Amino acid sequence: MNPSKDCHATTDLGLTWRNTFAGLGEDFYTRVSPRPLPDPYWVAHSASLARELGLTSFWQQSDAWLQALSGNRAVAGAEPLASVYSGHQFGVWAGQLGDGRAILLGQTDGGQELQLKGAGLTPYSRMADGRAVLRSTVREFLCSEAMHGLGIPTTRALCVTGSDAPVYRETAETAAVLTRLAPSFVRFGHFEHFSARGQIEQLRTLADYVIDQHYPQCRGDDTSGGNAYAALLQAVSRRTAEALAQWQAVGFCHGVMNTDNMSILGLTIDYGPFQFLDAYQPGHICNHSDTQGRYAFNRQPNVAYWNLYCLAQALLPLIEEQSHALAALEPFKTVFLQEFESRMRAKLGLLDSAATDDRALVEDLLGLLARSGTDYTIFWRRLSHSVGSGEVTPVRDLFLDAAGFDGWWLRYTERIGAQSPEQLSQVMLSTNPKFVLRNHLAELAIQAARKKDFAPIASLLEVLETPFDEHPAFEHYADFPPDWAHSIEISCSS
Ligand code: AMP
Ligand code: MG
DSSP states (O other), X not given: OOOOTTOOOXXXXXXXXXXXXXXXXXXXXXXXXXXXXXXXXXXXXOHHHHHHHTOOTTGGGOHHHHHHHXXXXXXXXXXXXXXXXXXXXXXXXXXXXXXXXXXXXXXXXXXXXXEEETOOOOTTOTTSOXXXXXXXXXXXXXXXXXXXXXXXXXXXXXXXXXXXXXXXXXXXXXXXXXXXEESOOOBHHHHHHHHHTTOHHHHHHHHHHHXXXXXXGGTTOGGGTTOHHHHHHHHHHHHHHHHHHHHHHHTEEOSOOOGGGOBTTOOBOOXXXXXXXXXXXXXXXXXXXXXXXXXXXXXXXXXXXXXXXXHHHHHHHHHOOHHHHHHHHTHHHHHHHHHHHHHHHHHTTOOSSOOTTHHHHHHHHHHHHHHHTOBHXXXXXXXXXXXXXOOOHHHHTTOSOHHHHHHHHHHHHHHHTTSOHHHHHHHHHTTSOSOOOOHHHHHHHHHHHHTTOOHHHHXXXXXHHSTTSOOGGGGGGGSOOOGGGGGOOOOSOO
16 A cells, blocks of 8 residues: 555554545545543454554553553544535435545554544534444444455454443433444445536546555556546445346345445445345345345345446546446346356366356256245255265255256266266355354343443354354354344445
């Protein structure tokens, strides 16, 4: 990363701090300090991310860290700010939004931006309180690290600190702050913001910044007619397609794919009412507030494309030719299909070159899973074991239509042919996770956390960081969801 020339670096908390985003100028943000929270305490942390950041093992014992990440101590060298963006929410232009409760402290060594989510009011808080509740913060913490463990592009979560300060949602809850990191928190909505206001110079400044920092290859990319902004759009389309393919393959439903929740780096960002599918229901709606099902599981790829279209419109003043903007969106469809198919083939252990019937094999399987409402994660894991052991009953038992499954199984075993079952099984077990962050698992960890028992968060984190391992001590985390899981309602309230 090339810190801009007007950006100095200072050391505090054992890290060197700079803030290249602050160098963009005050059209892009408002300087704002995190607000204090009374008597903060540690709720959870990711030791592996801390190691990646080069933090000493003592940071968790450090009161300076606890206070800094709860908004009670200024970090020397950080230039805290809240950025401004706009966006389309549920398909409707929402106008100006912005970081209403996330405050960017700056970049740490290695170029990761660090944000405190829930750190208090900003000029963009609108009618809300700038806070985040323990419940939603624990969900975002665990899911960020679960996605990373699955190999899916995501913002990361370093830790959660809590306070008994009340925060009012449907009921009184308590406050928490999530410390999250990403190479950039720039969203599609940042571009929409300046474009909608006709602030074309700011739009260009932002696009140049993102290209210089994250997509330098877009300069001099002849495939986009030599226009770096068209090349940027194309690169974002590809990354978004790759991320979406991974979501669909693993059964992840984001829940609020508004354009302000779309990362310019193709990262999964802003975990709210997300859900990993339990039963495979293609039309599953995980967001209780999404009455129309706009963000239903099987609509996600189309929504991503719609969102990219919004980004294309925002970038049009820089791309100039509408045909170039549309052409830059084109790769989304091909990359998504290619990536999705290759991931589904990998889940089936089909690592040789694609056969003509593979697509039908996948589609027919998904049809069977949907008709039986089969548990998605358990199916793939059992299949991976069955291929190795030759014992098909545990998989067959997951289907109401046993005859339908038998027909599919016959085609599948013919397709895998003479490959070594043990080898195949090993490959599949490293592709099909045993553990995903099911709603009820998060819910149980939250209930314990409310009673100040943070151990369940730590053990869940342990399995979710390496979700392809067996973790025999945590077998219960790989079980079917209990009946009460169906009654969990997760809305946008966070
Ligand atoms: P979200 O649905 O979480 O992506 O949030 C949409 C917009 O509302 C963003 O601009 C958020 O910063 C803002 N927002 C959400 N919750 C709060 C809150 N409690 N306080 C201030 N702003 C919020
Ligand atoms: Mg958001």
